[in-house]
Amino acid sequence: MNTYEIRQMELRLESKSWRLARQARRQRRERAQWWFAQMRRVVDAAMEWSPESQGTPAQDYLALAGKRT
Numbered sequence: 001m002n003t004y005e006i007r008q009m010e011l012r013l014e015s016k017s018w019r020l021a022r023q024a025r026r027q028r029r030e031r032a033q034w035w036f037a038q039m040r041r042v043v044d045a046a047m048e049w050s051p052e053s054q055g056t057p058a059q060d061y062l063a064l065a066g067k068r069t
Helices: 016-045
Strands: none
Touching: none
């Protein structure tokens, strides 16, 4: 007669990997907040500019080589 032993793997919900994932999410959020704060500073510090006035349009003609027949 064969006897089989069944073992169950124990999974703890309060494991280190769960805490590390939570910490990684928090750090990722903090980095994103820092990045967007920097971008807001750049936009706020940007100077206003207006495009230069358009000059009068000029039409240029190309001098083509003589016709060949």
